[in-house]
Amino acid sequence: MEKQLKLIIESLLFATDKPLRVRDIQGCLPDTGLPEIVETMETLRHEYEAMDRSFSLKEVAEGYQIRTKPDYAPHVLRMTKRSAARLSTAAMETLAIIAYKQPVIRQEIERFRGVDTGGILRTLLEKNLIRIMGRKNLPGRPLIYGTTRKFLEVFDLHSLESLPKLKEIKEFGIGEAQATQTHKNETPAASTVQEDAVKTETGSTDSEF
Amino acid sequence: MDYKVKLEMFEGPLDLLLHLIHKNEVDIFDIPISSITDQYLDYLELMKSLEMSIAGDFLVMASTLIHIKSRMLLPGRNEGDEEEDPRLEITRPLLEYMQLKEMAQELSEREILGRDVFARGDATSFDEYPDMMPKPDVTLFQLMDAFRRVVALGEQPGNLTVSLEKWSVKDKVESIIALLRGKPDIFFEEIFAGNQDISELVVTFLALLELVHMGLIKVFQPSQQSRIRLSACFDEGNPSVYRGEDGKTA
Numbered sequence: 001m002e003k004q005l006k007l008i009i010e011s012l013l014f015a016t017d018k019p020l021r022v023r024d025i026q027g028c029l030p031d032t033g034l035p036e037i038v039e040t041m042e043t044l045r046h047e048y049e050a051m052d053r054s055f056s057l058k059e060v061a062e063g064y065q066i067r068t069k070p071d072y073a074p075h076v077l078r079m080t081k082r083s084a085a086r087l088s089t090a091a092m093e094t095l096a097i098i099a100y101k102q103p104v105i106r107q108e109i110e111r112f113r114g115v116d117t118g119g120i121l122r123t124l125l126e127k128n129l130i131r132i133m134g135r136k137n138l139p140g141r142p143l144i145y146g147t148t149r150k151f152l153e154v155f156d157l158h159s160l161e162s163l164p165k166l167k168e169i170k171e172f173g174i175g176e177a178q179a180t181q182t183h184k185n186e187t188p189a190a191s192t193v194q195e196d197a198v199k200t201e202t203g204s205t206d207s208e209f
Numbered sequence: 210m211d212y213k214v215k216l217e218m219f220e221g222p223l224d225l226l227l228h229l230i231h232k233n234e235v236d237i238f239d240i241p242i243s244s245i246t247d248q249y250l251d252y253l254e255l256m257k258s259l260e261m262s263i264a265g266d267f268l269v270m271a272s273t274l275i276h277i278k279s280r281m282l283l284p285g286r287n288e289g290d291e292e293e294d295p296r297l298e299i300t301r302p303l304l305e306y307m308q309l310k311e312m313a314q315e316l317s318e319r320e321i322l323g324r325d326v327f328a329r330g331d332a333t334s335f336d337e338y339p340d341m342m343p344k345p346d347v348t349l350f351q352l353m354d355a356f357r358r359v360v361a362l363g364e365q366p367g368n369l370t371v372s373l374e375k376w377s378v379k380d381k382v383e384s385i386i387a388l389l390r391g392k393p394d395i396f397f398e399e400i401f402a403g404n405q406d407i408s409e410l411v412v413t414f415l416a417l418l419e420l421v422h423m424g425l426i427k428v429f430q431p432s433q434q435s436r437i438r439l440s441a442c443f444d445e446g447n448p449s450v451y452r453g454e455d456g457k458t459a
Binding site: 014060067068069072084086093095096097099111112114115116153154155156157164 | 223322329
């Protein structure tokens with residue numbers, strides 16, 4: 001029976017082109033419990049790894065999906081006659097702000113990047129990587145942006161919680177800051193102010209997830 | 210024609226500031242505001258002289274820098290004062306921007322669907338529509354240069370003849386297809402062979418562009434120095450996909 005379940009789930013994974021959620025599977029197998037399905041997925045994943053296949057079972061967008069390994073990307077691209085998906089640096093930066101700071105309005109995005117982002121937002125909306133979540137109760141009722149399921153799929157993320165953790169802002173300047181502090185002991189006040197400001201800002205970032 | 214230069218590296222004022230900070234190897238927590246401001250303004254001048262359009266954001270940053278510079282010069286800023294360092298006004302956004310760049314970097318290094326990894330039956334990723342049109346490996350400007358050379362070869366001063374248009378793009382499309390049939394590729398110049406006068410050359414060139422546009426032929430250059438070549442992308446079994454003036458392709 002266990003083997004039967006494994007093969008049924010494998011057939012579902014094989015036949016679908018979207019990440020398969022546990023509840024989708026349960027819809028087909030009402031008598032099977034959630035833990036059993038998750039366990040079976042783990043078994044399948046280990047089997048594929050052990051077999052050293054060209055694909056692996058990945059957890060993306062709160063589901064499971066069979067995906068080719070990066071080594072074979074050039075060949076797949078040649079077959080599909082497409083160029084590799086790519087976003088400009090500006091678009092990646094904008095997407096990153098939205099991913100980490102959502103729900104976020106355009107004004108906040110532009111405060112971060114220091115430049116107009118209207119065109120980039122349109123591109124990201126067209127590519128279905130971001131969506132409009134509503135309007136904020138502020139003058140002008142600005143649009144609120146957030147990321148989509150497709151964003152999770154494209155960036156190999158299980159959920160927004162699995163976004164790579166941010167480096168603390170402090171870490172960026174720490175090398176130089178320490179170096180200067182040794183010979184700039186006379187102004188410790190300024191650097192403490194700086195660190196406090198930094199702390200409160202990273203703190204608020206975390207709570208927004 | 211209006212040429213606008215866009216420097217990818219300096220997307221916005223913060224990019225420019227970061228560049229200056231790295232270039233001068235200064236501490237972000239102790240920015241030498243006077244010299245950085247001067248360099249920033251020099252850069253704006255350079256952009257102006259290159260006739261690049263300077264976004265308003267650059268000017269806002271310039272005024273912020275000048276404001277900070279003047280506040281730094283004001284008397285009454287004693288050491289250990291409660292008042293915060295005026296430079297924090299740019300240090301904070303710069304730190305946030307660096308963090309943002311890091312986030313973008315992290316994201317773009319992931320195994321991206323459609324670039325690194327592929328799922329079953331769904332090779333689309335960022336683009337919902339398949340990229341059917343083969344991208345020419347040769348730019349339009351390179352093609353235009355090559356065409357100019359062809360025209361220059363056939364040019365005979367004092368032998369100018371004005372004739373009625375004898376050739377249509379459709380005729381030339383068919384003759385280019387005929388040339389390509391059964392061959393892996395041909396040289397760009399081959400389609401202009403024969404004693405073509407200038408109007409015929411132009412029509413031939415237009416036919417070539419039409420074929421590239423329809424995705425029926427591929428224009429490429431094996432290396433930077435080699436001659437431009439053409440190869441067929443159309444189906445050998447059905448070579449007359451081009452149906453003429455209605456523009457419909459099979």
